[in-house]
Amino acid sequence: MLIRLLRDQLRPYHRALAAVVLLQFVGTMASLYLPSLNADIIDLGVARGDTDYILRTGGWMLLVSLAQIVCSIGAVHLGARTAMGFGRDVRAAVFTHVNRFSAREVARFGAPSLITRNTNDVQQVQMLVLMSCTMLVAAPIMSVGGVVMALREDVGLSWLMLVSVPVLAVALGLVTRRMVPGFRLMQTRIDAVNRVLREQITGIRVVRAFVREPYETRRFATVNADLTATALQTGRLMALVFPVVMLVLNVSSVAVLWFGAQRVDAGAIQVGALTAFLQYLMQILMAVMMATFMLMMVPRAAVGAERIVEVLDTDSSVLPPAAPVTEVPTRGELELRGVRFQYPGAAEPVLRDVSFRVTAGTTTAIVGSTGAGKTTLLSLIPRLVDVTAGAVLVDGVDVRELAPDELWRRIGLVPQRPYLFTGTVASNLRYGNPDATDAELWAALEIAQARDFVAAMPEGLAAPIAQGGTNVSGGQRQRLAIARALVRRPEIYLFDDSFSALDLGTDARLRAALRPVTADAAVVIVAQRVSTIVDADQIIVLENGGVVGVGRHGQLLKSCPTYAEIVASQQTAEVPA
Template identity: 35%
Template sequence: MNRKLFQSIREFKKESILAPIFVILEVLMEVLIPLQMAKIIDVGIQNGDLAYIVKMGLILVIMAMLALYFGVKAGKMAAQAGAGYAKNLRHDIFYKVQQFSFKNIDRFSTSSLVTRLTTDITNVQMAYMMSIRLLARAPIMIVLSLVMTMTINMPIALILLVTIPVLGGVLILIAKKAHPHFIQVFDEYDILNNTVQENVNAARVVKAYVREDHEIKKFHGISKIVYELFTKAEKIVAWNSPVMQFTMYGVVLLMVMIGGRSIVLQTMETGELTSVIIYAIQILSSLMMVSFVFVMIMIAEASSDRIKEVLEEEPEMQDVPDAIHEVPNGDIDFDHVSFSYAGEGGNLALKDVDLHIRSGQTIGIIGGTGSAKSTLVQLIPRLYDVTSGCVRVGGIDVRKYGLEALRDQVSMVLQKNVLFSGTIYENIRWGDRDASDEEVRRVCRLAQADGFVQDFPHGYDTMIVQGGNNVSGGQKQRLCIARALLKKPKVLILDDSTSAVDTKTDALIRKAFREEIPDTTKIIIAQRVSSIEDADQIIVLDDGRINGIGTSEELLKTNTIYREVYESQVKGGENNE
């Protein structure tokens, strides 16, 4: 497995070292037991010496008990080491993902990250746990058993010397043949997990369009591919057992033939033949263990490469050494900004945007679908970095701020509102974990959420289910706005965050903003003209460029796009009345 991943062992190094030590002690006992049995047969039973049999029998029992004790300790240490190693790996990957920018996350699909955190880490855990036990056990068992066999009967030892490399080579060949199929499985697992996640998240849409049969068919198709790949791999690995059994019985037959002849010629005792057969079985069983662990390691190797990709991914955005931790005010400047999601040389989503916003202003942004409205505001809290030009907040390049300090002061309600499992109190306190109950209620009043929250049977202690599916779209938007307000930001960005509320509630929210947070810079992206009509400035975006800037009155006179949108909504509304 990859060396970088071994850094995650950390505090479980002790267990990782003790497990092989206990395994070695267990093997020593197991190797001595057949020798002790041979003495009981050849000396005690043959001479009819009951005292000798009892004495050697007690020693044999003690050896067996010690072997059992060492085996249990080895298993316990290996389990602790494997589980601890997996725990640390999960922590390291999850911690790394928290540092990713949107661009980093875009590189890995959500389903792929989930697979790496679950299936891949489980594979690595199992391989590591089995390795520190069986890879320590098998070589020592083979060597010691072979040495003991040599001391008893050299011809039989020579048979084993020839059998070990031949059988080992065959088992390794089987494992290598199966390996490519196991690698392919994990890519299909990503697709399978993505299908499940997509289906569960969009369950309401699936049911609304009665597409359950289509989704089931799609799932079965991917599941079948995973089944076929696993079946191909397991069919190859299945040869392990018959090859092993055939070799084992063949070797035992040869040993009985040679040993029987030696007993007849009185060059070998019956107990010695018994012990040699046991040693041979131990050797062949150890080879079987090696092949089994080898398959697991090869599977884990594919998983470890996928885990390494996440751990070695460099977060696109990192704090500079002398990062600034205080945002002076809510001034925002776009200095000839261009941006491409693909980076340098890619298609530009924003093109030479030059924009200046004074602290405390209310700015409306409007434009058609794909005009880069969301892209523009996502550059302010550094969810993405500019491709060229510069974005400044409080007169300072956003890249010079510490990310935490910048995002604490640039509060953004994203287009896709998300609530988490927990109470309404807990969800809103994402904005400030130390906020009092009164502060939570205050921001809810500003966001026009207090009324409907108080109507719930448990008020602010009402549990929000995963994804916030037990509240309406408009209620979810208002709770998310309240959460953003609790941060007391210098810049508040609403990315089409009032689309699901009625016009009266929308107006009340904007009124509360004007009266309660006059010094906060407010940027409102909206599809409805009424949501931004009273803004200090309205920006009209078209194809990633600023098409016009001004008040609603000014744009009605000078900007065709704004005038068309305004007339289609206002006059269309009048006609409907």
């Protein structure tokens, strides 16, 4: 998965990567050339007292060092730009792909996991790309070049490389191998921390209302302790790396000096060549260490890549049509024909054989007990999920054949949980129509019975709205969500229990103000309160996912026991004890 993700997402950066390899090659070769020059200064300059040779060779060393510095800076610069661009592209790809998910896929992954995958997981792979450009590319060049240059200085000491390099590689490999499960588990632990923290922040009012702060504190402490324990276990293994590297480096240095001194004494090698050999051996071991550090990053990046690719490989259950219909006469008609919906793996369908028709200028209400399938039915119309049997038609065309933009342009949805975005009142209302004027926004607020409280805000339309609309009341959120749909002026309005937080007086005024605006549109209202839908042209009664009654209020009171029971229960609740 990691190789595939890197191959697909780094393809646009092949020129930058080629430049990085070239710069690293030149810079590494310059670095390998320096010990040889230093050996010449010792053997041919210092030993003979040739000051001119020392100065000439020293000047040449400065030029080589300058070339190494320039190449290293250039490689790091290009590598950093490539890594940052890679991270940007992957985050954009995940974000765009998740936006195509239906409610089913979002529920499958969960919001905390999707957030972690698009932030922490992408960061792990991005860091691997950065370190590869700055370290991994240079490591093999340094290793091969170091071996060649070391053999050029003295073949007799080469057996030390055959011992120290494998020892270092095997030791670090054993440590790295044990770290892989820890990295994989760590990403899962991060998901858990994000999930709990998100739930606590979102539900802070409920937590405080039920005095559950101690319980939530213990709950967070549990997942936090799990993450800490996993991180410590992995960190302990990482802490072994540096002592192992230093042990091998120091023992190798002592071995080179011990056996090299004997060869110097025997006249088989000069002091400068011995110094150069020692430096080359250190460079080779450092290259092995850098490569091993990269191998330590690979497991965690591989886990992150696996989770990212899992999202990118997940196709939405709501697929755009192959040949979308883009031109449909605007009539404002909605029809459900034998609709059935069942979640994967569920024993029973949520909806079964639901059929009804809504024409322009009429209002259809959907009522039923909790769990009857009302919200699910409404979700089928804008294709938040797709039917498993039957068809949903908008203006005579199956929604699965309509171009998504064309379908959504015709629908104004007010969800059961009205969500407002961080911004202002105006920016939230313009989600319905980005080109709406201030006058149109005020008109929509007037109809939605929200003009008074918005006008009372010091900033008016520019009043700030917190994430989720938490700085306004539930009733104000509902009215702003209704105004947002009104700004769009669609041909089909979908109100999913959108009046539940309103008092009876505001509810009545809002519905009265809606009538002239929706006179040419089809209106579908899901409601729990009978008073909200008593004047509807058609009432659909759902029970256990099936239609058990269709008609007007008066007709259903006589012909539908389920509806009569709902009405009676609400009338009983309104009578004081």
